[in-house]
Amino acid sequence: MAMTEPLCLLSVHAHPDDEASKGAGTIARYHASGVRTVLVTCTGGEEGEILNPAVNTPENHQRLAEIRLAELERAARVIGYDELVMLGYRDSGMPDSVANSHPGSFAQAPLEEAVERLVRVIRRVRPQVIVTYPEEQGGYRHPDHLRVNEISVHAFEASGNPDLYPLAGPPFSPSKLYYSVWAKGQFLARHAKFVEMGIESPYSEEMFKAWFEREEIPSTTRIDLNGFTDVRRKALLAHETQIDPASNFWFGLPEEIEEEIFSYDLYALARSVVALPERQEDDLFDEIVATTRI
Numbered sequence: 001m002a003m004t005e006p007l008c009l010l011s012v013h014a015h016p017d018d019e020a021s022k023g024a025g026t027i028a029r030y031h032a033s034g035v036r037t038v039l040v041t042c043t044g045g046e047e048g049e050i051l052n053p054a055v056n057t058p059e060n061h062q063r064l065a066e067i068r069l070a071e072l073e074r075a076a077r078v079i080g081y082d083e084l085v086m087l088g089y090r091d092s093g094m095p096d097s098v099a100n101s102h103p104g105s106f107a108q109a110p111l112e113e114a115v116e117r118l119v120r121v122i123r124r125v126r127p128q129v130i131v132t133y134p135e136e137q138g139g140y141r142h143p144d145h146l147r148v149n150e151i152s153v154h155a156f157e158a159s160g161n162p163d164l165y166p167l168a169g170p171p172f173s174p175s176k177l178y179y180s181v182w183a184k185g186q187f188l189a190r191h192a193k194f195v196e197m198g199i200e201s202p203y204s205e206e207m208f209k210a211w212f213e214r215e216e217i218p219s220t221t222r223i224d225l226n227g228f229t230d231v232r233r234k235a236l237l238a239h240e241t242q243i244d245p246a247s248n249f250w251f252g253l254p255e256e257i258e259e260e261i262f263s264y265d266l267y268a269l270a271r272s273v274v275a276l277p278e279r280q281e282d283d284l285f286d287e288i289v290a291t292t293r294i
């Protein structure tokens with residue numbers, strides 16, 4: 001593939017803060033290597049609660065949507081996203097909540113409409129690589145996360161087809177679609193560390209049942225974050241209303257241990273128009289251009 005076109009990596013996320021908890025270090029690394037990085041966030045996270053007691057005020061509840069957008073913009077800067085695109089939907093809320101049926105919610109939006117919005121972004125920014133969520137998300141059945149998977153797969157397949165969404169810009173085919181993989185090993189390592197250090201583990205018996213007994217999606221790609229292991233933490237902290245800096249769940253272990261555990265991100269190649277990897281890759285742009293190296 002002749003590569004005169006600049007490299008671009010697009011990630012699709014459901015809510016503000018998902019971009020911080022998933023793949024932040026990977027994005028930072030690609031951004032630093034000169035790849036253009038674009039974040040699509042599908043909803044405004046309006047249904048989120050305020051989980052940090054220090055900022056849990058009635059005024060903040062009133063303007064939560066506005067605050068979450070500001071937090072997202074800050075996190076995107078910390079991570080190194082070159083562009084943030086809001087897809088413009090309302091947070092659908094947790095499974096079986098009233099918010100699921102809100103007419104503006106992402107879950108209620110016609111699939112074609114949401115796909116078209118994403119296709120429009122893809123055709124404009126022309127990413128070779130798209131990263132999204134898998135269908136199976138470790139038992140996490142948030143309707144917006146499932147929807148992110150659906151629209152990403154459809155948009156990846158439709159974007160290069162001139163007969164589909166003709167009003168959404170000139171066709172462009174991305175080369176690879178990846179799923180970000182929840183790395184079970186990282187959470188097992190974390191739990192073991194809590195036990196070893198005599199700190200109360202944030203993982204309950206039920207969590208172990210739901211998460212740990214579940215099969216992990218086999219990864220095809222491992223991105224080492226050397227030099228960018230602190231990005232996740234900093235990006236999480238940008239979401240002041242969502243992430244309590246005193247939370248054991250997020251930051252219960254000493255910083256250097258957290259960074260050692262979260263020193264890599266895992267991905268599974270879900271769709272590809274280029275050659276499939278024969279062994280585990282260490283670069284999302286493998287096979288796209290031989291000269292890309294992070």
Ligand SMILES: [Zn+2]
Pocket residue numbers: 014015018142145
């Ligand atoms: Zn989310």
